[in-house]
Amino acid sequence: MERFLVIGLGRFGTAIAKELVRLGNIVVGVDTDAKLVNRLADSFTEALIADVTDEQALRELNATQYDAVVVAIGSSLETSILCILHLKTLGVKNIWVKAASKAHHTILSKLGVTRVIHPEVEMGVRIAQALNYPMINQFMRLGNGIYLVEVEVKPQWHNKTLREIFSQLSGADSVQAVTVKRKTEIKTVLPKDFVLLEEDRLVLAGSQSALKSLAKRWF
Amino acid sequence: MERFLVIGLGRFGTAIAKELVRLGNIVVGVDTDAKLVNRLADSFTEALIADVTDEQALRELNATQYDAVVVAIGSSLETSILCILHLKTLGVKNIWVKAASKAHHTILSKLGVTRVIHPEVEMGVRIAQALNYPMINQFMRLGNGIYLVEVEVKPQWHNKTLREIFSQLSGADSVQAVTVKRKTEIKTVLPKDFVLLEEDRLVLAGSQSALKSLAKRWF
Ligand SMILES: Nc1ncnc2c1ncn2[C@@H]1O[C@H](COP(=O)(O)OP(=O)(O)OP(=O)(O)O)[C@@H](O)[C@H]1O
Numbered sequence: 001m002e003r004f005l006v007i008g009l010g011r012f013g014t015a016i017a018k019e020l021v022r023l024g025n026i027v028v029g030v031d032t033d034a035k036l037v038n039r040l041a042d043s044f045t046e047a048l049i050a051d052v053t054d055e056q057a058l059r060e061l062n063a064t065q066y067d068a069v070v071v072a073i074g075s076s077l078e079t080s081i082l083c084i085l086h087l088k089t090l091g092v093k094n095i096w097v098k099a100a101s102k103a104h105h106t107i108l109s110k111l112g113v114t115r116v117i118h119p120e121v122e123m124g125v126r127i128a129q130a131l132n133y134p135m136i137n138q139f140m141r142l143g144n145g146i147y148l149v150e151v152e153v154k155p156q157w158h159n160k161t162l163r164e165i166f167s168q169l170s171g172a173d174s175v176q177a178v179t180v181k182r183k184t185e186i187k188t189v190l191p192k193d194f195v196l197l198e199e200d201r202l203v204l205a206g207s208q209s210a211l212k213s214l215a216k217r218w219f
Numbered sequence: 220m221e222r223f224l225v226i227g228l229g230r231f232g233t234a235i236a237k238e239l240v241r242l243g244n245i246v247v248g249v250d251t252d253a254k255l256v257n258r259l260a261d262s263f264t265e266a267l268i269a270d271v272t273d274e275q276a277l278r279e280l281n282a283t284q285y286d287a288v289v290v291a292i293g294s295s296l297e298t299s300i301l302c303i304l305h306l307k308t309l310g311v312k313n314i315w316v317k318a319a320s321k322a323h324h325t326i327l328s329k330l331g332v333t334r335v336i337h338p339e340v341e342m343g344v345r346i347a348q349a350l351n352y353p354m355i356n357q358f359m360r361l362g363n364g365i366y367l368v369e370v371e372v373k374p375q376w377h378n379k380t381l382r383e384i385f386s387q388l389s390g391a392d393s394v395q396a397v398t399v400k401r402k403t404e405i406k407t408v409l410p411k412d413f414v415l416l417e418e419d420r421l422v423l424a425g426s427q428s429a430l431k432s433l434a435k436r437w438f
């Protein structure tokens with residue numbers, strides 16, 4: 001069981017803290033807003049009121065005992081930076097921080113943190129990709145321009161073989177069917193005459209350009 | 220080439236608009252903040268100053284000509300809701316909207332939009348999962364509790380066969396190796412004596428509980 005300290009209980013910090021609790025971890029949440037802390041008291045292992053720009057308050061939180069410390073303070077650059085400075089002085093090693101701008105990101109990197117997150121920007125990019133490729137439900141980037149994508153199985157593909165489906169889509173030769181999830185089973189051996197059923201989930205792999213040309217012909 | 224209208228050019232809206240441009244689409248950005256619009260004028264096909272709570276201004280934007288309209292206004296519930304109301308009156312069908320709270324989400328659903336997004340919450344959940352499973356780089360949910368995960372290939376696995384690796388990890392029998400990406404190649408046929416090399420990326424599939432028990436023994 002791991003222990004996490006989450007500083008700043010806005011939408012982003014609270015979502016992290018709640019999900020870490022759901023995954024079975026010990027989570028202590030900290031914020032200066034007493035009303036907020038009281039409201040969230042039952043959602044975490046512990047919820048504490050503290051001003052993290054005060055080094056003494058951070059020392060009392062015993063921040064080095066945690067597997068990771070998350071700092072999710074967005075609207076005040078000064079607060080976020082001071083907090084990180086104090087955590088580093090106390091010897092905290094694993095720090096994940098929200099950044100609100102490129103300038104904020106640069107300062108955080110110079111101070112030395114484990115990971116900088118821009119929630120709005122990272123989600124914005126994902127949403128744009130979902131708008132641009134409506135037939136792709138989710139994807140994984142595997143490096144060297146190779147992607148795994150999970151695609152909508154169109155009704156006209158039901159009870160058709162992979163050979164039939166791929167022959168309709170020219171340019172498909174550089175895309176491979178990787179796996180089909182059928183109910184609770186994962187099928188990894190996919191011969192050309194494998195037949196797709198209605199509730200199947202199909203995962204393909206290929207280069208970005210091959211998948212793009214496939215996507216344009218998809219709909 | 221598709222056409223998108225992005226209303227509200229904060230961090231989230233701007234990230235969507237820029238990524239849609241990068242993917243080769245026509246993108247028109249709209250905001251009431253003239254300074255912001257001027258700064259972003261070269262990043263989009265067009266950047267316009269307008270107050271979207273004014274139905275006449277929206278009518279002049281010809282919002283129905285777009286494949287989708289994104290409304291990325293977070294801090295004013297009233298502005299977001301009025302904008303959606305006008306878009307629906309004008310007959311816009313495909314509307315994706317940022318929500319800032321559960322109450323906001325409920326109202327948007329009642330008005331009838333295509334998709335509601337909580338960028339901070341959705342990113343918060345992803346970050347918590349990355350903190351909880353440090354060995355998993357990315358994942359896909361395939362339904363029925365089945366996941367695809369891309370995992371770190373540990374140095375002690377280099378030049379070892381899949382048989383050797385999986386025998387070290389008990390409980391691994393219910394997890395399947397789905398694909399290995401090696402440089403620009405995707406290997407989908409993975410016999411037990413397949414040897415992993417240093418820069419390989421390994422993708423596994425299994426139920427959440429099987430992957431969880433594997434993860435705990437991983438490190
Ligand atoms: N000095 C401080 N010590 C502890 N908590 C603080 C301090 N300053 C601000 N906070 C808290 O951090 C939380 C998040 O801060 P803020 O509102 O700046 O972030 P945000 O990025 O706008 O939030 P969201 O995650 O909702 O987008 C708030 O609940 C605030 O009370």
Ligand SMILES: Nc1ncnc2c1ncn2[C@@H]1O[C@H](COP(=O)(O)OP(=O)(O)OP(=O)(O)O)[C@@H](O)[C@H]1O
Pocket residue numbers: 120226227228229230231232249250251252255269270271272291292293294295298317
């Ligand atoms: N009536 C309006 N018409 C057009 N644009 C507007 C209107 N009201 C607000 N905006 C713009 O919407 C943008 C985003 O709004 P807001 O700051 O409320 O969202 P946010 O969710 O806090 O942003 P972020 O994406 O940075 O988290 C701002 O740039 C603002 O100028």
